[in-house]
Amino acid sequence: MLFTWVSVEQSGEQLRIAERGQVTGRFNAAIGNLSSSAVDVRLGGIYGLERLMRDSPYDQPTVVTLLTAYVREHTHGQVDVSAEARPATDVQAAMTVLANRDATRDGSGDFDLRNVRLRNLGYMGMWDRARQRVIGINFPEADFSDADLGSADLGHARLPGAVLVGTSLREATLDGTELADAVLTEADLSRSHLVRADLRRIQATGAHFDDTYLTRAALVGARLQRATLVRASLPGAILRGADLREADLRDADFTGADLSGADFTGAKNLSTVEFKGTVRKGTRGLGSYG
Numbered sequence: 001m002l003f004t005w006v007s008v009e010q011s012g013e014q015l016r017i018a019e020r021g022q023v024t025g026r027f028n029a030a031i032g033n034l035s036s037s038a039v040d041v042r043l044g045g046i047y048g049l050e051r052l053m054r055d056s057p058y059d060q061p062t063v064v065t066l067l068t069a070y071v072r073e074h075t076h077g078q079v080d081v082s083a084e085a086r087p088a089t090d091v092q093a094a095m096t097v098l099a100n101r102d103a104t105r106d107g108s109g110d111f112d113l114r115n116v117r118l119r120n121l122g123y124m125g126m127w128d129r130a131r132q133r134v135i136g137i138n139f140p141e142a143d144f145s146d147a148d149l150g151s152a153d154l155g156h157a158r159l160p161g162a163v164l165v166g167t168s169l170r171e172a173t174l175d176g177t178e179l180a181d182a183v184l185t186e187a188d189l190s191r192s193h194l195v196r197a198d199l200r201r202i203q204a205t206g207a208h209f210d211d212t213y214l215t216r217a218a219l220v221g222a223r224l225q226r227a228t229l230v231r232a233s234l235p236g237a238i239l240r241g242a243d244l245r246e247a248d249l250r251d252a253d254f255t256g257a258d259l260s261g262a263d264f265t266g267a268k269n270l271s272t273v274e275f276k277g278t279v280r281k282g283t284r285g286l287g288s289y290g
Helices: 002-034 039-055 057-075 089-099
Strands: 126-128 133-135
Touching: 002 039, 002 057, 039 057, 039 089, 057 089
Parallel strands: none
Antiparallel strands: 126 133
């Protein structure tokens, strides 16, 4: 009986060693493909790492760190004045793989996408047939500081706690996106769409929301000191307890918004703002405006 038990244990250990060897082989092959000059081979490496990440959760932190480094290396410092410029096929693929991973397995993975240039990044969600809805676009607490995400499609993305300091999100699609607790200091969200976005407790001091659509967005507890919201559209938005001190609100539209407890002390151009139908219990700094 003891012999049988020991034999089973030894067989199990040998199987684990063999499986680990296969994983290592697959990993090395994918890494080799990433350095190829042929885009189709690089794509094979990216999708090989995606399969490895799904088959071996233990290796996901390493794969995440590797793919984010790949994106940085292939976009950092790029200068392209063309408004139509798009990420290379392999970069888009790497971002899509990262967007649709299981973020709970990230562990110590380094999700560093600072300074990347991903203008016109395409939509990265995937359709879940079983649940009949889009899943994916999962970047919680990712660091996109000083990145160019202009005109990127990040609709319904999960970006809670993300760091987007100085990030360009001009004309980006962020409808329904979760950005609760994100850091958007000095970020540029001009002309972007944030309809029904979750912006609770964002830190957006000095950020730009000029001509931005924020219809029914949740901005509870948002810190918007010195932000610019020139001609911003906020009908039905929820700004309970928001801090808009010294913000520039020229021609902004707050029709039907909930401004309970919000602080407008020192806000600029209040005489040009539309406050029709707003809830203003406990609001400070508005005086007789609206």
